[in-house]
Amino acid sequence: xxxxxxxxxxxxxxxxxxxxxxxxxxxxxxxxxxxxxxxxxxxxxxxxxxxxxxxxxxxxxxxxxxxxxxxxxxxxxxxxxxxxxxxxxxxxxxxxxxxxxxxxxxxxxxxxxxxxxxxxxxxxxxxxxxxxxxxxxxxxxxxxxxxxxxxxxxxxxxxxxxxxxxxxxxxxxxxxxxxxxxxxxxxxxxxxxxxxxxxxxxxxxxxxxxxxxxxxxxxxxxxxxxxxxxxxxxxxxxxxxxxxxxxxxxxxxxxxxxxxxxxxxxxxxxxxxxxxxxxxxxxxxxxxxxxxxxxxxxxxxxxxxxxxxxxxxxxxxxxxxxxxxxxxxxxxxxxxxxxxxxxxxxxxxxxxxxxxxxxxxxxxxxxxxxxxxxxxxxxxxxxxxxxxxxxxxxxxxxxxxxxxxxxxxxxxxxxxxxxxxxxxxxxxxxxxxxxxxxxxxxxxxxxxxxxxxxx
Amino acid sequence: xxxxxxxxxxxxxxxxxxxxxxxxxxxxxxxxxxxxxxxxxxxxxxxxxxxxxxxxxxxxxxxxxxxxxxxxxxxxxxxxxxxxxxxxxxxxxxxxxxxxxxxxxxxxxxxxxxxxxxxxxxxxxxxxxxxxxxxxxxxxxxxxxxxxxxxxxxxxxxxxxxxxxxxxxxxxxxxxxxxxxxxxxxxxxxxxxxxxxxxxxxxxxxxxxxxxxxxxxxxxxxxxxxxxxxxxxxxxxxxxxxxxxxxxxxxxxxxxxxxxxxxxxxxxxxxxxxxxxxxxxxxxxxxx
Numbered sequence: 001x002x003x004x005x006x007x008x009x010x011x012x013x014x015x016x017x018x019x020x021x022x023x024x025x026x027x028x029x030x031x032x033x034x035x036x037x038x039x040x041x042x043x044x045x046x047x048x049x050x051x052x053x054x055x056x057x058x059x060x061x062x063x064x065x066x067x068x069x070x071x072x073x074x075x076x077x078x079x080x081x082x083x084x085x086x087x088x089x090x091x092x093x094x095x096x097x098x099x100x101x102x103x104x105x106x107x108x109x110x111x112x113x114x115x116x117x118x119x120x121x122x123x124x125x126x127x128x129x130x131x132x133x134x135x136x137x138x139x140x141x142x143x144x145x146x147x148x149x150x151x152x153x154x155x156x157x158x159x160x161x162x163x164x165x166x167x168x169x170x171x172x173x174x175x176x177x178x179x180x181x182x183x184x185x186x187x188x189x190x191x192x193x194x195x196x197x198x199x200x201x202x203x204x205x206x207x208x209x210x211x212x213x214x215x216x217x218x219x220x221x222x223x224x225x226x227x228x229x230x231x232x233x234x235x236x237x238x239x240x241x242x243x244x245x246x247x248x249x250x251x252x253x254x255x256x257x258x259x260x261x262x263x264x265x266x267x268x269x270x271x272x273x274x275x276x277x278x279x280x281x282x283x284x285x286x287x288x289x290x291x292x293x294x295x296x297x298x299x300x301x302x303x304x305x306x307x308x309x310x311x312x313x314x315x316x317x318x319x320x321x322x323x324x325x326x327x328x329x330x331x332x333x334x335x336x337x338x339x340x341x342x343x344x345x346x347x348x349x350x351x352x353x354x355x356x357x358x359x360x361x362x363x364x365x366x367x368x369x370x371x372x373x374x375x376x377x378x379x380x381x382x383x384x385x386x387x388x389x390x391x392x393x394x395x396x397x398x399x400x401x402x403x404x405x406x407x408x409x410x411x412x413x414x415x416x417x418x419x420x421x422x423x424x425x426x427x428x429x430x431x432x433x434x435x436x437x438x439x440x441x442x443x444x445x446x447x448x449x450x451x452x453x454x455x
Numbered sequence: 456x457x458x459x460x461x462x463x464x465x466x467x468x469x470x471x472x473x474x475x476x477x478x479x480x481x482x483x484x485x486x487x488x489x490x491x492x493x494x495x496x497x498x499x500x501x502x503x504x505x506x507x508x509x510x511x512x513x514x515x516x517x518x519x520x521x522x523x524x525x526x527x528x529x530x531x532x533x534x535x536x537x538x539x540x541x542x543x544x545x546x547x548x549x550x551x552x553x554x555x556x557x558x559x560x561x562x563x564x565x566x567x568x569x570x571x572x573x574x575x576x577x578x579x580x581x582x583x584x585x586x587x588x589x590x591x592x593x594x595x596x597x598x599x600x601x602x603x604x605x606x607x608x609x610x611x612x613x614x615x616x617x618x619x620x621x622x623x624x625x626x627x628x629x630x631x632x633x634x635x636x637x638x639x640x641x642x643x644x645x646x647x648x649x650x651x652x653x654x655x656x657x658x659x660x661x662x663x664x665x666x667x668x669x670x671x672x673x674x675x676x677x678x679x680x681x682x683x684x685x686x687x688x689x690x691x692x693x694x695x696x697x698x699x700x701x702x703x704x705x706x707x708x709x710x711x712x713x714x715x716x717x718x719x720x721x722x723x724x725x726x727x728x729x730x731x732x733x734x735x736x737x738x739x740x741x742x743x
Contacts, residue, residue: 040733154612154631157593159554159574185738186730198614198633198652200672203729208650212611212630213589219569222549223589226570229526230554356737367737 043276045185047365047375049176049269049312049334050278056267057318059432060286060425061441064411072410079406080416083329085127085306086167086236086259093145093167093236095329096125097402098417099319101394102310102331103149103169103240105131106139107184107193108271108365113340113374116387118142120339120394124402129169129331132182132207134196135161147238150227152181153207155197159230167235167260168227170220172211173242175264175285175311177277181207185272187368190377221256238262238308242281243288250295260306262331263292267312269334271375272366285311286325287435290422293326316404323405324420325436332401339397340390341372348384504557504577507538518544522551533559547587552580558597569606572599575616588625591618594635600708607644610637613654619708626663629656632673640710646685648675648722657701657719659710667722671729675722676701678712689725697721 037044065071072079085093101121106114108131119142121128127145134156140146148165150157162168173179184193184205194201214223224237236259241249243265253261266282289309296305309322310331319330338344345351345359349371355364365375373385409417412424426441427433433440434447513532517525525542529552532540539560545551549568552561552575559578563571566584576595585603592611600619607625610618615635623641627649634654642660651670661679668685675688676697684690698716705711712718 036735040735042731042733044735045738154593154633157612158614159556159576159593159595162574163554163556187738200729203671204731208631212627213570213573213592213608219588222569225522226550226553226573229522229550230574233523364737369737 043274045183045272045366046275046278046363047269047271047273048278048363049267052279054266054284055286055429055431055435056284056312057286057314057321059429060321060427060436060438062317062320062324062408062412063424063426064408065413069413071413072415074407074410077410078415079410080418081402081406083418085308085329086238087306088304089167089236089259090234091166091236092259093127093147095127095145097398098323098328098405099313099330099332099398099401100127100145101129101336101398102333103129103131103147103171104271104333104337105133105182105184106136107133107188107197107377108375109337110370110373110376110382110385111136111138112382112385112387112390113337114139115142116340116385116390117336117394118146119387119391120336120398121145123391123395124398126398127166130161130165132171133193134158135164140164149240151207152209152211153197154212155199155207162227162230165231165235167238168231169238169240169262170211170224170258171240173240173244173264174270175242175266175268175282175288176270177273178242178244178264178266178281179209180273180277180281181209183207183270183272183274183366185366185368187366188375188377193377217252217256224256224258236260236306238306240264242268243283243285243311244281246283246288246291247295250292251299254296254299254301254305258305260308260328261292261296262308262310263288263327265289265309265311268310269337270365284435285309285322286432289322289325289327290435290437313401316401316406317408319401319405320408320417320420321425323417324424325422325438328418332398336394336397337374339393340374341385341393342370342374344372346372346384501557501577505533506536507533507557507559508536509538509560511537512539512541513537514541514543516543517546517548517551522548525551526553529555529561533557545584549587552578566603575599585622586620591616594618596635604641605639609639609643610635613637615654617704617708619710621708621710623660628658629654629675632656636704638704638708638710642679645682648673648688649685651675651724655700657704659705659712667724669728670724672724676716676719677722678716678719681720681722684722687725687728688722691721691723693717693719693721 081097083095083098101117115138118128118139122144128143129147130149132151145166147167147169149169151171186202186204191201214220238260239253239258240262265285265288306328308329309327343362351359354371368376370376373382425438427438439446541562543564545563545565547566547568550570552572554574555578556576561578561580563582567586569587571586571590572580573592577597580599582601586605588606589608589611591599594613594616596616598617604622605620605624609624609628612631613635614633617636619638621640624639624643626644628643628647629637630649632651632654637656639658643658643662645663646665648667651673653673656675659678662677662681664682665685667688701716
């Protein structure tokens, strides 16, 4: 063999030239999923929000003041952040900052997580919400402003708690899994959680998707009247809708005469839900806000009925963009849980052996074995969350979101964060331009709109 | 809100929250429910409830008043100590008598609209006419007796007390029921006891299709024919204990059939929908 003729230093190819290619429709994780489902015989559950790529907040950019607009001194001059939800009510919800903590049930979240959220929100001058499983007294005690949720299942719903509420939220749908009821896997339905919900302990709870006592908007209007009677016409009533046919849904919601409408975009998260529902239901937030705003304005209710948005809000830029598109207030679920410690590599947790994933990739809220003690009922895991420190982190995060959002408002020349408007935004992609109805950056073209100034 | 006096509002709310154990109660499943000791014979009511005397009787003529005006008048009368209130000419108004959270003898001479006497805890209500949808929804305790027929979603999500309709009721009776007793003298419509969780429902007449669909738990007794059972609802043996309870409860409201209760069919949850058949490896149940 003439070894000396071939240079030994040649690097081998790191691909097999005989291979034709990879399937983009059936990549390995899709094939694995089919294998697992054909063993399991049912849909697969998980927590977290959707995994696939959709047009979202990163696809928008701000157009701050330069010479055509006057800017506000970035870190010094006043930029108002006070936010009112339900201004028509006798006792409207008045928040110091435009973000609040949305409803996440006791059951999905641990006692420590719920109280830490309440304390953090109170420190930041904002509100929390009970979520599905009824009120826990300490959450109410730690919250200066507290929404009580009237959800389809009515788990733990108690008129004695209703009269303690600062606002009542009707849960009609959730952006993450529009049209589906809540889920709580048996691992989290402990004796205590089961008793609060009047359920047998340990069942895989799948909540109703329809309210028991009303079916459509006509009945809902009467139900709202009933809750108003029971609360002496004092507190705001909010309707939480998953984003689907947003324009028509919001028009119907306005006709039911609530004080506030909450739209949950498809970026929203869940503690447990079918993976496919998470991926394949709902409408992205930027489209939903724009449509909801238009519906409220078309019916002449701007300034009377508030618009709250939630779903996929990660930082102050997202907050500012959502407000610019038309939201009055922003609710947070997913990202405040991360402030609590979700997916953080804390010394007590061993993600690899406990969950089988690295920190940063955990979506196993549904298993009830949250390595950081947030989405669990296990006393050993719950001990990993220090509620004092967690409350501080929640406060810090909410505060940071606010000053970040102020930064964009000031750069756009606004002395009130609620003065941000769609005109301050441009889209980076055609899709975002079409959905958010703002011009593609550097052009006068808004996809699907003939004249931007007359939508 | 009927049932809560003026001090319970505004600054008084904090005091009320303390009364309810907000600062003292250790977290337990029975959050903020007040349980009455058998020894406390005198106090079968909440500490903040108005002192009412059943012998003090008055009337409200609801003709020409709005729902809010009637409810406010009722609240004011309770604060004045009236324990028996007759409401005349309710004329099918929606949301009458909701949110009464103390004892009261309340009589409606006529019919109610939707959501009649919803969200109540404690009063004894008698309605001489008919009621619309969702009567006594989310009732916590007390008794409600309707002399004629009732609409759909009768007693939706009720958690306690006795809810009695002497006539027939519409569909989805006792949907999401979480406790207490619903008694129907006549027939009930489709999907009665849908997703029922606890409590008992008695239908002396016939039941429509899909009775007890997806029920988690609880018991349904039907005197007549059942059109069809829903998913995971199964017939069970009527025991002597069941018969004794049925006899006592039905006699209490004068609904005991002449032939007794032996012909009743008992329906309970098959418990096949409680859990998923299979779990993924990371969904193993480690606690409980």
